[in-house]
Amino acid sequence: MNERSLTHEDSTAPVTEEHVDAAFDADVEEMPQARMTRRYAFLFGFFVVSAIAFLYFGLPQIAGLSDTWERINRGDPYWLAVAVVLEGLSFGGYIILFRTVFVRGDSQIDWRESYQITMAGLVATRLFAAAGAGGIALTAWAVRRSGLPRRIVACRMVAFMVLLYGVFMSALVIFGVGLRTGVFHGGGSFAITIVPAIFGASAIAIFLAVSLLPDDFERLVARWTGGHRRLKLARFARQLATVPASMATGVRTAIDLVFREPQWGALGAIAWWAFDIGVLWACFHAFGDETPPIAVIVMSYYVGQIANVLPLPGGIGGVEGGMIGAFIAFDVSAGLAVVAVLAYRAFAFWLPTIPGAIAYLQLRRTVAHWKEERAETRSTSGLAPSGGTIQSKV
Numbered sequence: 001m002n003e004r005s006l007t008h009e010d011s012t013a014p015v016t017e018e019h020v021d022a023a024f025d026a027d028v029e030e031m032p033q034a035r036m037t038r039r040y041a042f043l044f045g046f047f048v049v050s051a052i053a054f055l056y057f058g059l060p061q062i063a064g065l066s067d068t069w070e071r072i073n074r075g076d077p078y079w080l081a082v083a084v085v086l087e088g089l090s091f092g093g094y095i096i097l098f099r100t101v102f103v104r105g106d107s108q109i110d111w112r113e114s115y116q117i118t119m120a121g122l123v124a125t126r127l128f129a130a131a132g133a134g135g136i137a138l139t140a141w142a143v144r145r146s147g148l149p150r151r152i153v154a155c156r157m158v159a160f161m162v163l164l165y166g167v168f169m170s171a172l173v174i175f176g177v178g179l180r181t182g183v184f185h186g187g188g189s190f191a192i193t194i195v196p197a198i199f200g201a202s203a204i205a206i207f208l209a210v211s212l213l214p215d216d217f218e219r220l221v222a223r224w225t226g227g228h229r230r231l232k233l234a235r236f237a238r239q240l241a242t243v244p245a246s247m248a249t250g251v252r253t254a255i256d257l258v259f260r261e262p263q264w265g266a267l268g269a270i271a272w273w274a275f276d277i278g279v280l281w282a283c284f285h286a287f288g289d290e291t292p293p294i295a296v297i298v299m300s301y302y303v304g305q306i307a308n309v310l311p312l313p314g315g316i317g318g319v320e321g322g323m324i325g326a327f328i329a330f331d332v333s334a335g336l337a338v339v340a341v342l343a344y345r346a347f348a349f350w351l352p353t354i355p356g357a358i359a360y361l362q363l364r365r366t367v368a369h370w371k372e373e374r375a376e377t378r379s380t381s382g383l384a385p386s387g388g389t390i391q392s393k394v
Contacts, residue, residue, distance in 0.1 A: 158250020
């Protein structure tokens with residue numbers, strides 16, 4: 001992708017060899033890893049096994065669905081194959097979005113590296129809770145190791161998340177209001193339609209408000225506290241100002257990618273969610289004769305995904321329960337909802353784990369190779385990997 005000059009750019013100087021060296025050599029930039037003590041590994045494994053046992057064996061019994069496994073065995077192979085293809089397309093959209101946001105100008109990140117970073121981030125998301133915090137940390141680490149300064153990585157990460165979850169929040173508003181007002185078929189109570197819509201609208205309003213912060217917000221804070229440089233509170237205020245400033249720049253960058261200088265790759269955010277919802281839709285077709293309306297599937301999907309913020313590895317248990325509860329609230333058959341959601345989670349959560357783990361190991365070797373190249377370049381020519389200065393924009 002050719003380098004672009006967006007409306008809102010970071011005011012830092014071009015990325016030079018010193019920037020890249022610092023990105024590779026900083027001790028704080030080690031690969032994010034889970035501290036797998038024996039106790040942690042045991043508890044993690046126990047939780048996962050217990051959650052799977054409850055979801056696939058206990059829940060059907062509690063719900064009076066003793067024939068769940070028989071229904072799963074009777075699933076239509078054609079629709080299950082469609083689910084696999086849709087899941088692959090979903091991750092393809094994620095990779096395209098990643099490249100649209102992070103790979104601009106000269107970069108060591110090609111398609112192969114983009115695949116490794118995104119899939120390895122998926123494994124990290126499985127290991128950590130809090131809405132994929134592990135995946136965010138690993139992605140930021142890998143991009144830093146490719147040579148981008150920390151500040152630019154932070155801004156682009158915000159832009160990436162804004163594009164991704166902007167679709168999420170917009171869908172809550174559109175489908176929640178649409179279902180409640182009758183624009184979309186499916187009905188639904190106030191609690192399952194308008195309340196999520198209010199949540200989505202509030203999140204959108206907050207981030208739009210953040211984007212209104214002035215470009216020179218940090219300089220303004222530094223000037224306001226300039227006469228008190230020795231005060232700890234003043235120093236803390238100046239350091240704290242970098243957070244909203246980076247967020248504002250990232251939000252404006254996301255807006256630029258969609259509206260001011262639209263990039264087709266931003267549609268990857270829609271593809272990520274749409275194809276993943278398509279997997280759930282295909283699972284309903286595979287196990288039932290009557291599929292819920294598309295708007296009901298979309299709304300129940302997103303309501304369930306909100307459970308990812310719970311402190312559960314990968315949202316195991318919370319997402320399934322949220323989705324099933326939402327479908328039941330829309331008067332979908334409990335038996336069909338349980339089977340379809342569990343099958344969906346098998347495709348969307350468990351199926352990509354093995355290639356993600358392989359990508360994690362490949363990424364470690366890739367980053368080590370980048371470091372070796374940097375060392376050889378410094379010892380021979382002293383030039384940046386591209387033969388000159390690496391220009392980088394937010």
